[in-house]
Amino acid sequence: MSVRNAMDVLVVGGGTFGTALASLLADNKRRVKIWVRRQEQAQEINTEHRNSRYLPDFELPQNLEAVIDMEQAIKSTPIVLMAIPSKSFRNVARQVGEHIEGDQILVHATKGIEIETFKRMSQILKEETCALKIGAISGPNLSKELMAGHPAGALIASRYEEVIRSTQALFRGSRMRLYGGRDVIGTEIGGAFKNIIALSAGMAAGLGMGDNTKALLITRGLSEMARLGVAMGADVFTFGGLAGIGDLMATCASPLSRNHQVGARLAKGENLEDILASTNQVAEGVPTTEAVHRRISAMKLDLPIANAVYARLYGGWTNEKVIEYLLGLSVGTELARLRF
Amino acid sequence: MKPKDKERVLVEVTQRVLDKWSADPETSEQALFDTLYFERQRLETEKDRRLARKQSAFYDEIQSKALHSGPTQHRDLLRRVIRFFADEVVGHFDERVYKLSTKAVPVGLDLLLNAMSPMKLFRRGFASLGSLDQQLVIEGHTESLQKVAKLGTTILVPTHSSNLDSILVGYMLYRLGLPPYTYGAGLNLFSNKLIGFFMHNLGAYKVDRRKKAPIYKDVLKSYAGCSIELGYHNLFFPGGTRSRSGKVEQKLKMGLMGEGLNAYIHNLRAGKDKPDVFVVPCTINYQLVLEAETLIDDHLKEVGKSRYIIEDDEFSKPKRILEFVSQLFTLESRIHLVISQPMDVFGNPVDDDGTSRDSRNRPVDRRRYVEINGEPAFDAQRDREYTRELANSIAHSFKKDTVVKPIHLISRTVLDWLLESNQDLDLYRLLRTGGAELSMPMTELYRRVERNLIKLHEMEQAKQLRLSRSMRTRDTAKVTSQALAHLKSYHRRPALERKGDRLFHIDRNLLLFYSNRMAHFDLTQQEV
Known part of the structure; x- marks a missing residue:
């Protein structure tokens, strides 16, 4: 659908890792937006191309756009990539769940486990959204090294081939080598x-x-x-x-x-x-x-x-x-x- | 199936299976000769010699032509074999029988069950017909089933522990005012003429499980898929066969279930007015299971795993059915059929108005799941995963809507005690030898039953399971005596027998069978 193709990916979360991933993808000429909670942070990313709170030493790509309107952003993308700390993951997932639909791909890059329930992040996504095409990214990805442009590798794990293929396509040509796998449980447990x-x-x-x-x-x-x-x-x-x-x-x-x-x-x-x-x-x-x-x-x-x-x-x-x-x-x- | 749909389905099924198996000349040649091989093997053991001769002649002709022809002819011959299978499956439907069924089934069932209790008929006269109503408790989302059946095509997926299941489900559908459901029943179910009559009337078609050719299985699947597309409600047992162990099925067969999704996508692509397919799980809960002895024996035998068709079980012996039904009435043993909340083909719960919901109860546009670039499309790998999601949701419903009855609780409690008291024995040796103690004190049984009842009540409050009415009373003595009355009756050997203040375990295999119904519930005791 044309609306879905207005952009390539939405990164949800303007913390260190979310910003690093979004920058990597923007540098890779992908049409990427990053959803952040605070207006001031969005403005800083859009006008000064900086995220002074989490990555003060780096200039962000000019083509990286920050938004605070989650609904509009989710509607315009085929892939949503969440990089949110495990503590607030469920709340943000629930917000994502208000807007996401079954044709969209939902991937997360959070390396944690919910304390109260011992649920993995993909399980939380399943509970809080209607998405089924879910995946998890994990690997040795120190944010500052990603920002510095050093080569790195990670794993995208999903039971759905489409999730693996589409997520790999986002990173193809970048300095991040994204390998595919089917073991979501192992990927999430390893990362956490x-x-x-x-x-x-x-x-x-x-x-x-x-x-x-x-x-x-x-x-x-x-x-x-x-x-x-x-x-x-x-x-x-x-x-x-x-x-x-x-x-x-x-x-x-x-x-x-x-x-x-x-x-x-x-x-x-x-x-x-x-x-x-x-x-x-x-x-x-x-x-x-x-x-x-x-x-x-x-x-x-x-x-x-x-x-x-x-x-x-x-x-x-x-x-x-x-x-x-x-x-x-x-x-x-x-x-x-x-x-x- | 209506005549106007019959030819359409035959053509469609044949073409779909042919398309799958004739992607290239090697595949179709291989499929053709494999099928001939499997069929010849089957015919060697076919008891009906006249039928065997007729079918052998057909396969002889195909083989002779196949040996002297090329790829194009192989494809044509394969088409003939597929059509042969399709004719056999589809051909068993008769519209007149189909129409008759809604009238014939309930009366027939009452006659069947009451006729097996002649004394009762004699005492109460024919007015007692209809007592099946009291024997069968139908609960759960019954109205939801009725409603979604008007909005789309439904697939009823019950648990399976007895050959009586399909008959009871047929009766339930009648009681709910629903038409007969299309249902693939094993040939052995038709061997009993009376039961066979009802099977036909319940919308059943014959499935010959001796036919091992993959093409035959594809014909069956395609037939189910096409009938769903045409709006015929279907009945599948997703466990594939009767639960040998007595456990509520958790590993479900994906093949047939995937046909619901296929039909949904076909319907969307065809732009049908009512494209929706809804899946409705259902649990069938007995105190006594007609074939319990055979099933658990089969489970415990190593060879049991490969023994798919049992032709010599209690169901094939009218006397045993009679004894079973007689016990049902004598013990006032109710059978609970619980309808779970309907779901879509992706496993999301569905409202009475047909709206899919996510786990936060927000509406879900289910069509989106199958869209690629805005259009409904197939994607084999994705669709297999969707069907796995559906299977998980069905398995979850099965657990939640299992009705735990006294016989399950007492069996589990005694077996747990046996395991605790004989920790040096593995389960199988314990079942065989009985361990150190031949009996347990009744006081110990009561103490444990009381503790387990509390736990089960908590689980029912948390909607993890259902309890039968007698279990809800929390009356330990009543629950125990009801279970013991069942466990010492009907089966050839009693499972348990009370003598004074001690309870003797006699048939421990049966104990395992009935306790397994609760195997997936953690009573903080060792699970079996």
């Missing part, structure tokens, strides 16, 4: 769980530990991610790809990662509330740790790193106690619990 491991890697870095420790956390974290994912119905091989080990490597190694930064500051003895209050960016690992902790108790899964991070964040454990706990665990066969 890696933030917990990033918190632990940040703590290790903050305590002055070296690359050996980091590698230990990444590989054992991968094992925990796979155990949780498979228990929820994911394909174990997904965790060997961009949405699993790929994302873990980037997030755990890079000081640019928000979760890594939070972990490092915790290691220095800062209080969690103070850390969160001091930044306008969202560290998804913090709510995800709580969500996962609740769930794994019910599922009777043993995920020691996730447990230790939870105890450090919410259980009053000191850094020393976390180390003592993890090093005190008995050592079994490395892949024992991954032989399904």
Whole structure:
């Protein structure tokens, strides 16, 4: 329909990642709009080509247009791409649900899990909208590196071929290589769980530990991610790809990662509330740790790193106690619990 | 099917199946010879020798021509074979029978069920006809079904645990003032002449499950699809066969269900006035299941998985049907048929006025789901996923609208106790040996039943399931005695028997069968 083709994609969410994705697509000559909540932010993006709150060091593409009228924007596009923190995801999804229709594609790039329900973002989209053609993007995509134009890769997972094809087409020709996959559960669990491991890697870095420790956390974290994912119905091989080990490597190694930064500051003895209050960016690992902790108790899964991070964040454990706990665990066969 | 539609459907079905299997010469040649092979194998075991000779002659002719011809002729021969199958499927309809059915079915059913309780007829006279009304409880979204059936074509998708299901559904449709539904019934259901008569009248056509050729299955699917397009309401059992384990079906067959969506898209493309297709799940809930013993035995046997057609079960023995129906009346055992909320072919709930709703109850323009560049179009991969969404919604409705009865609760409670008391035994060994204790104290049973009843009531409040009337009373003793009366009657061996203050478990396979009806409900005890 002609109305649907007025633009190529609408990015919902003017935070760091939403702005980075929208910029990447605008640079790739796509007709892209970004929906933001505040009028001032829209004006700043449209007139000054900046998002001073989230990406102050970067100039945004001239052809990126910000809008605050969600209804009009959704009507004009075949694809809606949501990049909204998990905490407010359901509310914004419900607003999207007021306008979206069954022929449209709805993709999200949020790496989190809803605390109260342990629902994945695609499940929330299903509950809050009539959309069926739903997909999830995940991978090692640090926003500042995307803005700097460095090559990167990610996974678009959907049960619908059309979602995979259409989303890949948006990024074709850009510096983002978007691979396709069918395992939505694994993609979402990978994207969410890696933030917990990033918190632990940040703590290790903050305590002055070296690359050996980091590698230990990444590989054992991968094992925990796979155990949780498979228990929820994911394909174990997904965790060997961009949405699993790929994302873990980037997030755990890079000081640019928000979760890594939070972990490092915790290691220095800062209080969690103070850390969160001091930044306008969202560290998804913090709510995800709580969500996962609740769930794994019910599922009777043993995920020691996730447990230790939870105890450090919410259980009053000191850094020393976390180390003592993890090093005190008995050592079994490395892949024992991954032989399904 | 009306004569004017019959030829149209025959042509359409033949062409659709042919188009699918003749995309290139290799495919049509392969399909032709595969079909001949499957059919020859079937005919070797055909009991009706006259029919076997006739059909063999037909296939001999096709084979002889196929061996001496090229791609164009192969396509023509394939068309003949498809048409042969289509004639067989469609040919069983008779408009006169179809018209008669609304009158014949209810009277016939009452006669059938009452005739099996001759003492009752003798005592109460023929005035007792109609008592089926009391025996059958029809509840749920009955009005919604009636309303959407006027707005479009409906596909009724019930749970399936007995061959009596289709007869009861037929009766229910009559009671709701709906016409007979088109229904593909296995050949074995027609072997009993009386039942076969009703099957015909309920809109059933014969499905020969011994025919293994993929082309035959496509003919059946296409036939269902074409009949939906023409506005004939359909009945499918989405579990594919009777539930062997006793569980409420959660893994549903996608093939036939996808025909609803196909028909919807065909209708939209044809610009029909009433293009809509609505899917209506329905649960059929018995206390006693006629074929329980055979079904659970089949489930427990390793070979059970491959045994699709059972020809020697209780349904094929009139005496067993008689005993079963007699128990129904003696125990005043009600059968609940629950109609779920209608849904569209994408699994969205549908209002009485035919409007699809999302889970926030906002109206949904369902046509949009199948539009490509503004026009309704097919997309095989997308449509398979839509059908999977539909299957998920049906499975959810099945769970929500399952009626839990005393027999299920008591079976589950006793089996849970057995499993807890014999943790060193796996389920199958426990079923075989019975474990360490031959009986459990009644006080222990009551304690556990009371606890489970509380949990079930909470689940009913949360609309996760339904409870039968006796379960709602929360009267532990009454619920227990009703269940025990059922469990010690009808079946050849009692499942449970009370002696004094102890309850003896005798046929544990039956316990498993009846407890499995609750297998998907978490009572915070070990699930089976």
